[in-house]
Amino acid sequence: MCEGGSCSMPTGPVAHDHQDCTSVMAEVWTLLDGECNDDTRARLQQHLEECPACLRQYGVEERVKRLIATKCSGEKAPDTLRARLRLEISRTTIIRHN
Numbered sequence: 001m002c003e004g005g006s007c008s009m010p011t012g013p014v015a016h017d018h019q020d021c022t023s024v025m026a027e028v029w030t031l032l033d034g035e036c037n038d039d040t041r042a043r044l045q046q047h048l049e050e051c052p053a054c055l056r057q058y059g060v061e062e063r064v065k066r067l068i069a070t071k072c073s074g075e076k077a078p079d080t081l082r083a084r085l086r087l088e089i090s091r092t093t094i095i096r097h098n
């Protein structure tokens with residue numbers, strides 16, 4: 001029972017929210033097109049580390065990690081890497097209302 005006030009959201013340890021995964025992958029798109037910013041990078045890296053299910057589902061972790069590393073080190077991601085990632089992400093991402 002909750003005492004003196006409203007229950008705050010329980011912080012479930014493994015309450016995995018797929019919505020989160022989707023938005024994370026959306027950020028990968030951002031990274032593909034734009035430049036790295038600390039916020040996006042931190043969120044992506046954290047999620048990829050905390051979410052093996054996501055890694056397995058998308059199966060692009062190595063490339064994503066490489067993209068993050070490349071982008072965030074100020075280099076330009078090679079076109080081949082970008083093209084590959086685009087293809088793979090679009091394949092594995094559920095595209096709604098296309």
Ligand SMILES: [Zn+2]
Pocket residue numbers: 020021024047051053054055
């Ligand atoms: Zn995930």
